[in-house]
Amino acid sequence: MxxxxxxxxxxxxxTDDLVRIEGNWYFPPxxxxxxxxxxxxxxxxxxWKGDAQYFNIxxxxxxxxxxxxxxxxxxxxxxxxxxxxxxxxxxxxxxxTVVEA
Numbered sequence: 001m002x003x004x005x006x007x008x009x010x011x012x013x014x015t016d017d018l019v020r021i022e023g024n025w026y027f028p029p030x031x032x033x034x035x036x037x038x039x040x041x042x043x044x045x046x047x048w049k050g051d052a053q054y055f056n057i058x059x060x061x062x063x064x065x066x067x068x069x070x071x072x073x074x075x076x077x078x079x080x081x082x083x084x085x086x087x088x089x090x091x092x093x094x095x096x097t098v099v100e101a
Contacts, residue, residue, distance in 0.1 A: 001025060004097045006061030010036045010068070011090060012101060019086045021049075025098050026070075026089035033059070037090070042066050049078045057096070067093045 013031035
């Protein structure tokens with residue numbers, strides 16, 4: 001799967017390496033293109049996934065403020081609910097297109 005912003009690849013990984021949570025594909029941290037994400041100051045806490053880390057996306061094809069997020073340290077109950085440790089996995093805003101590679 002590929003995550004694309006304005007036709008620039010932000011992340012790419014095999015489908016089996018991704019996690020699907022609440023309709024969003026979460027890519028492993030190693031799948032994200034180096035330098036594509038920068039930390040955002042936006043704060044958010046999900047009732048069951050915990051504290052989120054937001055990122056701005058910056059690629060050759062454009063930029064998107066708060067275009068990605070992850071849960072660096074989800075609670076154990078969230079990991080059990082999902083069935084896999086998704087710590088640090090990155091999901092993308094709907095402005096980012098996720099397609100099969």
